[in-house]
Amino acid sequence: MSQKIINTDDLAFLLYELLDIERFSQFPRYEDHSRDTFDAAIELALKVASETFAPHNHACDEDEPRFENGKVVMRPEVAEALKVLRETGLMAASQDYERGGMQLPAVVAQTCIGLIKGANVSTQAYAGLTIAASNLIMAHGTDEQKQRFAEPMMAGRFFGTMCLTEPHAGSSLGDIKSRAVPQDDGSYRISGNKIFISAGDHELSENIIHLVLAKLPDAPPGAKGISLFIVPKFLVNEDGSLGERNDVILAGLIHKMGYRGTTSTMLNFGEKGGAVGYLVGEPHNGLAGMFHMMNEARIGVGLGSVMLGYTGYLHALDYARDRTQGRSMTERDPATPMIPLIQHADVRRMLLAQKAFVEGGLSLCLFSATLVDEKKHAPTAEAREAAAGLLDLLTPIVKSWPSQFCLEANSLAIQVHGGYGYTREYPVEQFYRDNRLNPIHEGTHGIQGQDLLGRKVSMAGGQHYQALLQRIRATLEATRGRDELKTSAELLSNALATLEETTSALQVIKKTDPNRALANAYLYLECFGHVVVGWLWLRQAQAALKGLQEGGARQPAFYQGKLNTCEYFLRYELPKPLALAEVLRSADRTTLDMPLDCF
Amino acid sequence: MSQKIINTDDLAFLLYELLDIERFSQFPRYEDHSRDTFDAAIELALKVASETFAPHNHACDEDEPRFENGKVVMRPEVAEALKVLRETGLMAASQDYERGGMQLPAVVAQTCIGLIKGANVSTQAYAGLTIAASNLIMAHGTDEQKQRFAEPMMAGRFFGTMCLTEPHAGSSLGDIKSRAVPQDDGSYRISGNKIFISAGDHELSENIIHLVLAKLPDAPPGAKGISLFIVPKFLVNEDGSLGERNDVILAGLIHKMGYRGTTSTMLNFGEKGGAVGYLVGEPHNGLAGMFHMMNEARIGVGLGSVMLGYTGYLHALDYARDRTQGRSMTERDPATPMIPLIQHADVRRMLLAQKAFVEGGLSLCLFSATLVDEKKHAPTAEAREAAAGLLDLLTPIVKSWPSQFCLEANSLAIQVHGGYGYTREYPVEQFYRDNRLNPIHEGTHGIQGQDLLGRKVSMAGGQHYQALLQRIRATLEATRGRDELKTSAELLSNALATLEETTSALQVIKKTDPNRALANAYLYLECFGHVVVGWLWLRQAQAALKGLQEGGARQPAFYQGKLNTCEYFLRYELPKPLALAEVLRSADRTTLDMPLDCF
Structure with missing residues (x-):
């Protein structure tokens, strides 16, 4: 393949053989769709990704946006690429027809945006944030807000942001200080300082719609006193035309390790008396709305990590096939020709690890995206609830697992390249720097671990956790008698038993000593994530075996590769x-008890 | 402490309480020295590191050397700092008095250069490479070469490089194409292209002495046909004055992810007919000489990784103590003040991991440096041989372990900083980029794993490996009856048994199927490294317990911290x-057997 964004065989395998997304055309919402329309959208996205987004990825890293005379200046390719993307209509891929959307399943829409991420995650971010912000307004806004703000976003005329973090309060959202004062006309005046606002300012779109967390004067303290507001950069008149500049100013740009093409900004709201804002949803209930966007963003972060890992893997694979170096360990004659890197077992180990991480991560993200579709549009309420619960449970894993292990994949891609991989002349070093953001934003690993163990596993009486176990057991059951999968099934089965025991032990301790039970929540997150991805690998192996035995659409070597990688x-x-x-199960106190003066 | 390069308490603990380096003043070579002179050198190095090297570390990352009109242009602080370092005499810290050296033990010299590395690894590299190159000439050169080239290097007037890699041959040195043609006057004419030559060109010193691998016309193929040459940038007349420019030109600079202050160059030798070179050691035996330098460089890489990890840890610790965020998991009242990050168990976990990696890594590097002293200057031949053998065995671990786990420490330091850690406004992001080089140069992890399992463990009939096991067992024996160390000793003892079984199993398989036995040598390296560092941690805990019980020189909290971190x-x-x-022991074939077309 000439593009190194995705193995299209793998993508087709995951979507159609593993996840069977053709079944979605039986959902009433998607009844006009078929594999043909899915594939057409994906092919279009891949074309735009490889022809329009990939070519300037490196340039925007070397020549990042600058803050000049109060404005953001950046390379022209960014605006050009976003214009092309806008014209494809893909920014509204999953939206209703009547809002100008394509009404494609979320899994297809995510696949499309994922390909763009793999080509150029920084330029993509302007679009990705806009899609997430418009989705939020569509879910929680008034009809007027949808029309005035969300529709121009879906059309790509306005771009969006999410403004949560303040300089003194990152993960601790309950402590934000931004204020919103109600006005007689029903609007609000917003003031406060926000930091790390991606795409917070630029000249790429007619307008920027900020979704801002702030507190009303009568707000109770903490997270229960947060409200959510739409704050446009330019006011929008009733007829949709732009009005005057709102009281939001760019205080400065932040310079990052990677992801350099996306502006990261400090924004000051209300320096001239208050920025005009419009309440979204109920007062003091802004976090619920923002979490709608944040949960979507968390899947987006996971998918972005995967795609960075995936493109790194394809670059490493290509390099390992082409580049010769050394000889086999048993070849004693130095006059024989050097062999390709891929013939060294240690290089194959590094490629296998990357393949396992990125194809496993992609299966996790796409599976989660199918849960979004089922949660919203499955025919029965029962199926919708089951999907919603499982998605909720898996969200911390979808956010954290790829951002840990596909970053590791990027590191291995560098390692396969040797010294060349450390240079800015080869793209793998940028992927690694770009991907290092993902374990941080939208909730660190520590936060995700607490969410999983402290909340998700036990929510609804533990029923979603139990349902997941049930699904995994069903897969194990289905592999019974399949010799080719016996070893893999045994390995997964043992790990599952360990996870169950660990979970039960920690749930007991949590009742009396939550600090202790949650002290190592991060380790629990890692175990849980590996079991989930291991399960999805076993499912991939199952599907591959079927393909192998029944003459599926792909080459036997492809299916065999899936079996080997699963193992x-x-x-x-x-x-x-x-x-x-064992450390987890015993709720070990080592990290909890380390006295602060002993560091 | 105002500097964030080292915890001086920890350094003193490692040097005097763990390694008892005062004993070296009983070695005849070091008889003029005492703890006072050791400390004076270390204090001087720390002063130069913090006052002269650290301040421009960030500036040289943002404003890296440029190639302009055939010359390298860089910030003036680099030359200034190297001048200060030169004037301290520390560049010849371990050399003979009669060569202008201080005749300090290697462990003290390494400590000094390590502090400079922690402050500014890129500027340090010019000096570090010079020290290593002069050491090589002192060990393998003729008297004339020592006087003409090495002495000006030790004085810091000339700088040095090592020129191994060629564009087509990185790890596979036997395949280099550079040629050396003997001349009637006893010199050689060198031609060929070298790449990734650190400090390969600059205007920082009067001259640059390249140590170049090349092949003579009658060279046998492979690594046994490599010879080693001194190739100066400017010829050096008999009286030591500089002659004409040699036929070496800078073909270009390579732009790296980190370590940006150190030029990485492409050098072309002999474009005008051949660069004048002088043979070092015997013809075709150049690799032995270069490995002298390379083994030293490998300890240097390990130490550099440790020091980058160490400074990152101290920055993270400082940040975690100052920055407030959120509340304890059991604090329900959002109106209470936020708590410092360090009070969160997950942050303490990240700090503990960093402390374990960097203090464990430092103990490994300093212990290895004491072996350099013992190998050269211990009173008995037996002690010298034992030290040489153990150092040889440990070299792949000293190179690889810190470069893996202290890089991980740098990643955790970023994570502790949250979003701020990803910005170039905070130094931890640079440490992470700088440190990513270390798993690559001077032999990748894969190469080190093969060296350890394929060669080192079994060399000399396995006697050095057995001697190491013996040392570890002796430590375990000495902890018997110490309740405070019981858990740690048990954990190490079990791991040691596993390592022994694994080694034995692989040694058997190696005899009949070396490819299979060595396929997962990298995993073996990881296990071995962790057991060695675990052993050194137990020894640290032993020394700390002694300090705690006998009222040692440091605060009880310091010693307690060592006990906790060991655990x-x-x-x-x-x-x-x-x-x-188990995967290792069974010489699992998964990575070996993955068919190339299945990726």
């Missing part, structure tokens, strides 16, 4: 986090 | 690589 993941990767199960 | 390392970190012992 690699379960044998070489799964044991590492599980090795700490 | 953390053995409980939380040691199990992870060991979880793959």
Whole structure:
């Protein structure tokens, strides 16, 4: 393949053989769709990704946006690429027909945006944030807000942001200081300082719609006193035309390790008396609305991590096939020609690890995206609730697992390149720097671990957790008698038993000593994530075996590769986090008890 | 402390309480020295590091050397700092008095250069490479070469490089194409292209002495046909004055992810007929000489990784103590003040992991440096041989372990900083980029793993490996009856048994199927490294317990911190690589057997 964004065989395998997304055309919402329309959208996205987004990825890293005379100046390719994307209509891929959308399943829409991410995550971010922000307004806004703000966003005329973090309060949203004062006309005047606002200012779109968390004068303290506001950069008149400049100013740009093409901004609201804002949803209930966007953003972060890892893997694979170096360990004659890197077992180990991480991560993200579709549009309420619960449970894993292990994949891609991989002349070094953001934003690993163990596993009486176990057991059951999958099934089965015991032990301790039970929540997140991805790998192996035995659409080597990689993941990767199960199960106090003056 | 390069308490603990380097003043070579002179050198180095090297570390990252009109242009602070360092005499810290050196033990010299590395690894590299190159000439050169080239290097007037890699041959040195043609006057004419030559060109010193690998016309193929040459940038007349420009030109600079202050160059030798070179050592035996330098460089890489990790840890610790965020998990009242980050268990976990990696890594590097002293200057031949053998065995671990886990520490330092850590406004992001080089140069992890399992463990009939086991067992024996160390000793003892079984199994398989036995050598390296560092942690805990019980020179909290961190390392970190012992022991074929067309 000439593009190194995705293995299209793998994508088709995941979407159609693993996840069977053709079944969505039986959902009433998607009844006009078929595999043909899905594939057409995906092919269009891949074309735009490889022809329009990929070519300037490196340039925007070397020549990042600048703050000049109060404005953001950046390379022209960014605006050009976003214009092309806008014209495809893909920014509204999953939206209703009557709002100008394509009404495609979320899994297809995510696939399309994922391909753009893999080509150029920084330029993509302007579009990705806009899609997420418009989705939020569509879910929680008034009809007028939808029409005035969300529709121009879906059309790509306005771009969006999410303004949560303040200089003194990152993860601790309850402590934000931004204020919103109600006005007689029903609007609000917003003031406060926000930091790390991606795409917070630029000249790429007619307008920027900020979604801002702030507190009303009568707000109770903490997270229960947060409200959510639309604050446009330019006011929007009733007829949709732009009015005057709102009281939001760019205080400065932040310079990052990677992701450099996306502006990261400090924004000051209300320096001239208050920025005009419009309440979204109920007062003091802004976090619920923002979490709608944030949960979507968390899947987006996971998918972005995967796609950065994926493109790095394809670059490394290509390099390992082409570049010769050394000889086999048993070849004693130095006059023989050098062999390709890929013929060294240690290089194959690094490629297998990358393959396991990125294809496993992609299966996780796409599976989660199918849950979004099922949650919203499955025919029965029961199916919708089950999907919603499972998605809720998996969200911390979808956010954190790829951002840890696909970053690791990027590191391995550098390692395969040797010294060349460390230079800015090869793209793998940028992927690594770009991907290092993902373990941080939209909630660190520590936050995700607490969310999983402290809340998600036990929510609704633990029923979603139990339902997941049930699904995993069903897969194990279905592999019974399949010799080719026996080893993998055994490895997963043992890990599952360990996870269950660990969970039960921690749930008991949590009742009396939550600090202790949650002290190592991060390790729990790692174990849980590996079991989930291990399960999805076993499902991939199942589907591959079917393809192999029934003459599926792909080459036998493709299917065989899936079987081998499944076994690699379960044998070489799964044991590492599980090795700490005993530490977890005993709710070990080492990290909790370290006295502060002993560091 | 105002500097964030080292915890001086920790350094004193490691040098005097763990390694008892005062004993070296009983070695005849070091008889003029005492703790006072050791400390004076270290204090001087720390002063130069913090006052002269640290201040421009960030500036040289943002404003890296440029190639202009055939010359390298860089910020003036680099030359200024190197001048200050030169004037301290520390560049010849370990050299003979009669060569202008201080005749300090290697462990003290390494400590001094390590502090400079922690302050500014890029500017340090010009000096570090010079020290290593002059050491090589002192060990393998003729008297004339020592006087003409090495002495001006030790005085800091000439700088040095090592020129191994060529564009087509990185790790595969036997395949280099550079040629050396003997001349009637006993010199050689060198031609060929070298790449990734650190400090390969600059205007920082009067001259640059390249140590170049090339092949003579009658060279046998492969690594046994490599010879080593001195190739100066400017010829050096008999009286030591500089002659004409040699036929070496700077073909271009390479732009790296980090370590940006150090030029990485492409050098062309002999474009005008051949660069004048002088043979070092015997013809065709150049690799032995270069490995002298390379083994030293490998310890240097390990130490550099440690020091980058160490400074990152101190920055993270400082930030975690100052920055407030959120509340304890059991604090329900959002009106209470936010607490410092360090009070969150997950942040303490990240700090403990960093402490375990960087203090463990430092103990490994300093212990290895004491072996350099013992190998050269211990009173008995037996002690010298034992030290030489152990150093040889440990070299792949000293190179690889810190470059893996202290890079991980740098990642955790970013994570502790949250979003701020990803910005170039905070130094931790640079440390992470700088440190990413270390797993690559001077032999990748894969190469080190093969060296350890394929060669080092079994060399000399396995006697050095057995001697190491013996040392570890002796430590375990000495902790018997110490309740405070019981858990740690048990954890290490189990891991040691696993390592022994794994080694034995692989040695058997190696005899009949070396490809299979060595396929997962990298995993073996990880296990071995963790056991060695675990052993050094137990020794640190032993020394700390002594300090605690006998009222040592440091605060009780310091010693307690060592005990806790030892337990953390053995409980939380040691199990992870060991979880793959079974895969190793069975010489699993998964990575070996993955067909090339299945990726």
